[in-house]
Amino acid sequence: MPAIFTVDPHTGVPIYLQLIEQVKRSVALGVLAPGERLPTVKQLATDLTINPNTVARAYRDLERDGVIETSVGRGSFVSQNGAGDRAAAALADVASSTVDAAVREAKSMGLKRGQVREIFSKALERWYSPDGDAKEHNRS
């Protein structure tokens, strides 16, 4: 299995959080299917050249969040039931805090409410199809 995840160890964002977000993203988007096997801790640590305990920590948190399941001797798998929904909900949280931070940043730069709203409208136009929600990427 090729390394489907990438991390940047040299940022201030902990590597295990980067991994958690990527696994959740992959599950939410269906890149990882329910029941699909994840690389072992050792394999992923070696593939990405990162500490095995860091990978194990990410897997423990993903298990706690119900996104993956681990059985001793068999490895880790994407949960069969509801993993996609849980991952999608978690990603919505990530998106929400990203947007929140962007608005805070814009405010701190002295932008007025109307200016920020205009920026958002433009971004929405750019990234979302004009036909509305129906045609947008649908998670299955």
Place this chain on the structure above:
Amino acid sequence: MTIALEAPAIDIRSLTKSYGTSVAVNNLSVAIPKGSIFGLLGTNGAGKTTTFKCILGLAQLTSGQVVFGGNPLRPEMFESISYMPEQPALYSCFTGRDHIDIARHSFARFDVARVQNLVALFGLDLRKKVRTLSKGQQSALALTLAFATRPEILVLDEPASGLDPVHQRNVLDLMIDAAAGGATVLFSSHQIGQVERAADHVAILHRGNLVLQGLVEDLKAEEKIVEATFEGDAPSFTELDRNPNVRRVMRQGRLVRAYVTGTGDGVVAAITAASPTSMRILDQNLEDIFLAAVGGK
């Protein structure tokens, strides 16, 4: 969170090492968990090499003790401990093959098949005498010998020095592979990026003193910079100096920058109350954290 269920692989307790009146390592206490990759960072002369020598009994401790899995160091343990000094201990007029032959007869755990893999990995020419090898090739030979016994504990002083980027990455992969197999790795490096990648634990020494230690991931999550600008000169924020979560505050004209650990809520509130024109919270990578800890920037 790592839960320590077993004795640390290496437990350094109040280690002090003085040379005459000069203190090389001052009251160092660090526990290195089994299966961890522990990175020791510090500027030149911080006491890293002295610490390694004291751990391995190559220098006598002035005070304190070092305990391995609950036991003091005994000669038979050297079978399962590999040490790579900063200057690889190699015989200049012997070939790589000679060194491997010596090591094979010295260590029962010596794994010949593994040596072949390592030699191929580093592209070593074993027919060459050590004195004709480049610094990087000498390091590669020393690393080959260090990993060939599949040791339980590896103590590596600047293991990647002199190596090209490809082989530097190979060294990290070897350390990661060893730790994934349950071995414990203690290493020093001037290349913070290597520690950031491979290590789970880090300790920062500065002039013989331990100035910071912890999980790399937790330090990154905890150490933040709150930066704000003001319309005129930034207020003095003297109250922040009393805040235990504030490491230091830097003021320069309209700009104020607070180095914060743990929750920065109090700091954000204090700065917000002074009506800044902008405020942001910045992450710190390990290099930022290191430089702040040793007072470099």
